[in-house]
Each structure stands twice: as C-alpha cells, then as structure tokens.
Amino acid sequence: MSKPNPDALVIRAEESNARAARPRIDNYKNKQVLHKPIFLWAEWHVWEFIDRFKLPYPMLYDEGFDRIGCVICPFIMRKSQVALNRSRERWPAMYRAFERVVTGWYLNHSTKKHRYSEETVEEYIAALYQGFEGSAHDPQSPDNSARASGLRLTMLIDKLVHPERF
Numbered sequence: 001m002s003k004p005n006p007d008a009l010v011i012r013a014e015e016s017n018a019r020a021a022r023p024r025i026d027n028y029k030n031k032q033v034l035h036k037p038i039f040l041w042a043e044w045h046v047w048e049f050i051d052r053f054k055l056p057y058p059m060l061y062d063e064g065f066d067r068i069g070c071v072i073c074p075f076i077m078r079k080s081q082v083a084l085n086r087s088r089e090r091w092p093a094m095y096r097a098f099e100r101v102v103t104g105w106y107l108n109h110s111t112k113k114h115r116y117s118e119e120t121v122e123e124y125i126a127a128l129y130q131g132f133e134g135s136a137h138d139p140q141s142p143d144n145s146a147r148a149s150g151l152r153l154t155m156l157i158d159k160l161v162h163p164e165r166f
Contacts, residue, residue, distance in 0.1 A: 009034045012041055015067075063090070072098050084129055099125055 013020040026034040038046065050057055060068045064086060067073060071087065071094045088095045106121045118124040 007032060007034055009036050010038060011036055012043075012046075013039055014042055065090075081130070102128060 009026075011019055011022075013022075022036075024036050024039045026036070028034050041049075049055070058068055066083075071091045073087075102125055103121050106124045118127050
C-alpha cells in the first residue's frame, strides 16, 4: 500500500456544525491526508488575510453571495428563500436544467409503491426549494425511506452540478 499524500482542503469549522465536528487533519479513506489550514479561522480572519495581502477574490462575494462552492446548493435552499431567489436569478439556465432533472426524478419515482406527500411535481419542487422542511422528506423525519429518497436526490443534484466527480 502506498503512503498517503497530504492535500489541503479549504473549509472552516464556522461554516456548519457538520464541518465543525470534523478533525482539522483527516485521513480520508486511509489513502489521503487532508490538512485544513484555515479550519479554525472565522470569516473575518479570511477577509483580513485577503485585504492584508491584496489577494483577488470572486466578485460573487461583492454581489451578496456568502457561499459560492456550487450553484444549486442544498444548504441555500434551507437557509433562506432570499438567497435561493438571488441564486436562481443569477443562474436561470442552471435552475431550469435542475428542475428538468427533478421533474424526471419525480415522475420516475412517484408510483403507487412509493408515493410522495406532494401531489404534483410543482409541489415537490417547491418543497425541495424549502429544504423539505415539514414534509415527509424532511431529514428530521423518522421515516427512513423518505430520508433515503432525499439522499438519492442529493446525489442526483451533485451529479448534475459536478459531473466530473462521476
């Protein structure tokens, strides 16, 4: 077995509770050592560093985006409809493509055996954009089949947004 290669991953604990629970140095699948050099930095540390060293940064931050890792991000769907609408206005073609894929997903998976709580694809997409909060697909729901369905849809979203990963 070959030695793990160290790589840097630029994530911060402040970004989410899930990230905060991860270690600062991680051994990913025993094949890759991930170092997170700014893991403990607050957002202001990042901006101070950028300002101090006069580093360029993506203009999307100046347009009001606070997360720019992916266009169709499940995290902004839960966070606020304002953030979601801003993203939809900025990338309308991506959202049209996304909704076509979700429509196909809904039509292929909505059967008598597996019935969604949403009666139409439009209701399903609206629930998705609200993070399925309060629906049978809510990740907090005790229904494991709904949670598994949501995870499969998350994978589908990831495949649409990041096809190079698959």
